[in-house]
Amino acid sequence: MIVLGEVFFQELINYAKLHSPKECCGYFFGFRDTSNNQNIVKQIFKMNNIHENPKDFFMFSPQEQLDALIKCKKENLEIIGIFHSHPHSKAYPSNEDMKYIYDHRHSYTIISLLEKIPQVKSFRIKETEICEETIKI
Numbered sequence: 001m002i003v004l005g006e007v008f009f010q011e012l013i014n015y016a017k018l019h020s021p022k023e024c025c026g027y028f029f030g031f032r033d034t035s036n037n038q039n040i041v042k043q044i045f046k047m048n049n050i051h052e053n054p055k056d057f058f059m060f061s062p063q064e065q066l067d068a069l070i071k072c073k074k075e076n077l078e079i080i081g082i083f084h085s086h087p088h089s090k091a092y093p094s095n096e097d098m099k100y101i102y103d104h105r106h107s108y109t110i111i112s113l114l115e116k117i118p119q120v121k122s123f124r125i126k127e128t129e130i131c132e133e134t135i136k137i
């Protein structure tokens with residue numbers, strides 16, 4: 001489960017809409033509660049999408065990834081997940097997304113703007129196994 005809260009949930013949707021037709025992306029900072037497998041979001045760290053084809057893919061810059069790590073450490077938080085948007089496809093990891101997923105403890109959250117009402121879904125991914133997780137709003 002990812003504990004996101006109403007404010008962050010809405011913020012993700014607004015941010016995705018703002019960037020459409022490009023994908024938006026970023027990290028979740030927070031805590032990992034291993035006793036019940038919850039990722040608790042405390043901050044959204046928005047990143048620039050530097051991919052050359054940002055309408056269909058996203059990529060973080062190495063410098064911003066470093067900035068994120070430093071900020072996260074300073075605030076005594078951990079990186080607990082990654083979010084990005086799918087402006088014109090469903091809220092499910094693409095084959096390309098799967099190539100860059102490296103931590104099965106992370107929440108991978110996707111905001112889809114395909115339907116009139118935006119869909120937000122979150123996943124835990126271990127190698128090729130994709131498990132949808134509950135989002136607590």
Ligand SMILES: [Zn+2]
Pocket residue numbers: 084085086093094097
């Ligand atoms: Zn994607």
